[in-house]
Amino acid sequence: MDLMFLAPVGAIAAIVFALILAKRVMKESEGTDRMKELAGFIRTGANAFLARQYKGVALVFAIVVVVLVVLAFLGYVNVFIPVAFVTGGFFSALSGFFGMKIATNANARTASAARHSLNKGLNVAFSAGAVMGFVVVGLGMLDTTLWYYFLNWWFRDLDPATRAQAIATPMVTFGMGASFMALFARVGGGIFTKAADVGADLVGKVEAGIPEDDPRNPAVIADNVGDNVGDVAGMGSDLYESYAGARISAAALGVAAGYGMGGFSLPMALAAVGILASILGTFFVKTGEDASQKNLLKVLSRGTNISSVIVAVAAYFLVNLCLGEGHVGIYIAILAGLIAGVLIGKVTEYYTSDTYKPTQELSAESETGSATIIIGGLSLGMMSTAIPVIIVGIAVLIAYYVPGGGADGMYGIGMSAVGMLSTLGITLATDAYGPVADNAGGIAEMAGLEPQVRERTDALDALGNTTAATGKGFAIGSAALTALALIASFIDQVKIIDPNFAFDLSIINPSVLIGLFVGAMLPFVFGAMTMKSVGRAAQSIVIEVRRQFREITGIMTGEGKPDYTTCVDLCTKASQKEMLAPAIMTLVCPIIVGLILGVNGVAGMLAGATISGFALAIMMSNSGGAWDNAKKHIEGGAHGGKGSDCHKAAVVGDTVGDPFKDTSGPSINILIKLLSIVAIVFAAVFMNFSIF
């Protein structure tokens, strides 16, 4: 049965709910004049960043569209791709825009609400996060739905089975716009946020000896802008991409498996039910006064867990309705994905939270200096790759074999990715909540609010660190499963173009083997490029902050006013410039490899990038998260506390971890997905022109 009608229902529900929440947040007071002023600075900075980013991205999009139009004319890509490329990018950018808008409006409001009670603070921050979450799933669903109904009308003369195929084939390629936008948002945002953070810390904390979030630091606003730019907009578009890629590729794999429109509509229907379940879940996120960190975490988990259970139950009926009786295997595949997502989050928490042994031991390694805490953090990150790989391995095994293998198995893998992402509305809400709370803490500090308020915002912020870490684990896990589904779609796409194509995907086919080697190397090079970018951008901030401290008289006594705008501007410019090279690399690599090694080589490259990227991204995120929390653990009084030698060593670890966990690690998610989607779009090109 075709349940596509649920898709627009889900899309509209999400958007309406986001609007209601946004209205509610905006009704709150922004607090004192000083708070308003500070929030205004952050808002202006974030808007300046977005304006410049969109201008830059528009230029790049224009170039790519021209290329796509030419290719479409030559018949190498579908005629709708140039338009779909633009709509994907547009909706992805739009969700970033709304997410940022609400986040930069909610920070002062959260701080202000926290003056009343902890629950009110949590409520505002979480509502802002939820706006982001539901805008992402709502617009993501809307884009797919609009295209679906348009293509359904376009191919209205075809019989249903052929029509499903005719719709699915071009739609798989439609994710490229969103992917491309995600690259800019994630990489650009990641560079911005860490350049500002590192730059502010190196001069402010280390050289001038002023505390974090001190308004005398010229880079402090840039730092707060960065939280929004990187953690809200970047994370949002990363998961928008996964959400789009997973649903569309699963839909196409369903058609390839012979389920027609029923198979096509299942991932959409599941996602729609996931939206409704997520909306329900948000109502369970509330707390009493003076709740402990543990309690707060429980409250957030409650919301996510309730949504997951609803989806788990509903999925059973959806599978039966869409595919007919006797496809319990696909249902189990969905469950496998759903559970794998939760487990990967838990593992991330175990490795990066200071309530567990690994991070506690890591902070003890600060006793022998910064070198040992660096070695310890790196090996912690490397070690933490083991369990997520095993989890994904088991999930893939179940998702493929339980539905019976073959085309059904591939559909199972695609559906497990959709299962993992079905509750994205609420999981993303708990993620995006973090930077809002972080900003609220910064504003409370800068505005000199009462200590009790600081305590509450600190509690909210600390919780945000944990949810940010689990969110990263979730983002990586879903990126890996989505990438696998996209690789399967790539193979299908080649088959559709040429049903007699002679695949040789064996790992002992040298083209595949070399593809694997090249693919495995790409995340390393990508990681290196983005880290270098942060270094260069931070350097320019350091020089500027030093200049302001030297040239603006009275800046230290509070008489002179620091020039926040220049720092924001520098970060914006630097991040725009720096993200170009990684973007070009990601776009060009599959094409070069395809032209030399052909389809088999590209498939090898995609697999190589996915497997090594998965490990590297987990390592970088978890090393970074653990260093961050080891520092916080010491600041909490362990090993001599703040200002001790151990603390200094831990700060070095944290600084190394910053680009690890907030720039390079998460950017690898985009890399592995974008490589696949570029390969899908350009499949026809290198099927015709490859050397080997």
Next chain:
Amino acid sequence: MDLMFLAPVGAIAAIVFALILAKRVMKESEGTDRMKELAGFIRTGANAFLARQYKGVALVFAIVVVVLVVLAFLGYVNVFIPVAFVTGGFFSALSGFFGMKIATNANARTASAARHSLNKGLNVAFSAGAVMGFVVVGLGMLDTTLWYYFLNWWFRDLDPATRAQAIATPMVTFGMGASFMALFARVGGGIFTKAADVGADLVGKVEAGIPEDDPRNPAVIADNVGDNVGDVAGMGSDLYESYAGARISAAALGVAAGYGMGGFSLPMALAAVGILASILGTFFVKTGEDASQKNLLKVLSRGTNISSVIVAVAAYFLVNLCLGEGHVGIYIAILAGLIAGVLIGKVTEYYTSDTYKPTQELSAESETGSATIIIGGLSLGMMSTAIPVIIVGIAVLIAYYVPGGGADGMYGIGMSAVGMLSTLGITLATDAYGPVADNAGGIAEMAGLEPQVRERTDALDALGNTTAATGKGFAIGSAALTALALIASFIDQVKIIDPNFAFDLSIINPSVLIGLFVGAMLPFVFGAMTMKSVGRAAQSIVIEVRRQFREITGIMTGEGKPDYTTCVDLCTKASQKEMLAPAIMTLVCPIIVGLILGVNGVAGMLAGATISGFALAIMMSNSGGAWDNAKKHIEGGAHGGKGSDCHKAAVVGDTVGDPFKDTSGPSINILIKLLSIVAIVFAAVFMNFSIF
């Protein structure tokens, strides 16, 4: 034509030449009484390490032999394997033993010779390195030759073509003993050397403020012992393993490609000619007085280059003789390997030597502290993976396609690995020369020799750092090619056991895919384990050195004598204990994956481990090498020189780099080869008992 008779010629030539060189080295004077005493300490320490290591390894070998005997009885492994396992281990251990013996006897002799002239110092140190190089290739060749002639006699009743197959099939599995020994030598030695180094530095240099190689530091002898244990014995057995694995698997692939004994003998004959060419090359390694660093490097390169050219010319005739006319493709494959080895060495030099931009820029990053130099070094290492991957990719492409693909192509890949390793005698000599020169410098310092002598030993030592870095690049490159040849042999082995085995090595087969995921993760976990081991072992040294400083009165004034033996003993014990877990993991993983995912899954795992291990090993080695040389660059006067803040930051980088470049990075070479060989040996087991 069967040229096997060249193999014993090569083996005997290498061993005789090594004996002559050893005699010549031993004739040199050991210098003053103090020098003799110090050299004696180091020798005793190294012997104590070896004695304990052999005892521990013997126990593990005994257990594995029992398992193999049982499996042989049940018919799952060849009956000769238990014996071959022991001989492989024995010869590998023997070459480590001889190499260490000569190195620990040559250190004081090098220092003493350097009192006469730079050329004499170079001569003694290089001769000692050459003993190591030729013992490794000589004994490696001897083991293969003995087994070949035994099997040839055993199967004397078979007709030539069947006999070639009958000989090749069991011999492929014979590398496991050498691999296993290599694991212990590389990992154990790597842990020993860095635990001693880090421990000595952390307390001596940082806490007590005494210079490096100061005889008052109780860990100083352990540090010097470590150079021999890790860099001589570890490197030697690593390359012994590659040398054995590459030749045997190429021989088997030659038989599989239908070339019979001619194909079998080609890799052996090529290696034999390589030995003779290497012997010739050593005669060109000599220098005038007061040669610059650049000149010294040229002198060493001259030896290697001459050997390479001879092999390149001779290979043409060998291919014609062994395979008959018209196999120029195989010849080109050999050249591809030979050239790739040289190029990878050059790339390593570019990224890690302070005469080039990357390391110079890295040392500039110390200006903003230890965090930025760590970030810079990590991204340098990650970036440096790109070109070696492309080089290996091109080499594989040429080696496979030029001979015509298929079985011939696989043989081409095997032969390219042999080509790369053919001049191992002299390349290993230039590697092993490094630690001898390093030790000589240490002894010169501790014995308080004239400044002029120090200058000379410093020049020799600095050169040693460069050759060590290129040697590591070469070791990784050859390990990757050898691993590929072993994977091909694994597939062949399965085919021989069951000619109708239904392979599905496609990367979209979930078993292969999960194998790839697991394989890609293993080097990360292995790296984490070995880094953690170094940390723990170093910690025990720190505690012991602190205790001695506290409890031994007059240790600082030179009146009390530090207790060197306890430190050596601690390092030995710690390294023995710590290497067990990685060893078990490497042995057990292919078996577990095989039992769950079957042959296809194991093949995926091997490919995954090889591709991600290659990238990770290069990253770790090059990051470490660059940090080391960035520190040396600053010590040479850049960015404030020794004692400046920049220098302190660079020391942190160097300390992080120590386990990177000398323990974890190189150990990954062993991991990827050993996984393959374990898979080959146990192939029959998981062909019979796998779940999927």
